[in-house]
Amino acid sequence: MKQFNFLDWPVYKDSQDLVTFSLNLIRNLPREHRFELSSQLIRSSTSVVLNIAEGSGKSSAKDFSKFIDIALGSLYETVANVDTLRTNGLAKNTDFELVKEKSANIARQLGGFKKKLKR
Numbered sequence: 001m002k003q004f005n006f007l008d009w010p011v012y013k014d015s016q017d018l019v020t021f022s023l024n025l026i027r028n029l030p031r032e033h034r035f036e037l038s039s040q041l042i043r044s045s046t047s048v049v050l051n052i053a054e055g056s057g058k059s060s061a062k063d064f065s066k067f068i069d070i071a072l073g074s075l076y077e078t079v080a081n082v083d084t085l086r087t088n089g090l091a092k093n094t095d096f097e098l099v100k101e102k103s104a105n106i107a108r109q110l111g112g113f114k115k116k117l118k119r
Contacts, residue, residue: 006052006056011052011110012052014105014109015048015049015052017102018045018099018102018103019046021099022041022078023042025091026038037081037090041085044075044077044078044081047070047071048078052067052068055068055071064117068113079100082099
C-alpha cells in the first residue's frame, strides 16, 4: 500500500483549499479581531485536513470512520466560525456562501468515504 496516499485524494486537496481560503479570510480581519477569531477558524479548518490524514493511517475501517466523523464535525465548526464573522460584519456574505459551498462538497466526499468504509 502506498504511504501517504491521502495526498492524492480530492477530499484532502479540497480541504487544504478550505484552509487556504480561511487563511486569506483572516488576513482581511481588523487587527483587534484577528487573534481570537482567527485562532478558532484555523483550528477547525485545519482539523478537517489533519483528521483525513490521520484516519487514513489507521489499520481498520472502523478507526478510519471515527476520524471521518471528527473531520465532519470540524467542517461544521468551520462553517459556523465564518458565519459568526459574517454575522458580525467581519466577512462578506459572498465569502460565507463560498465556504458553505466548499464545505458541502467536502461533506459529500467524506460521506462517500464513510459509505465505502462500511462495505
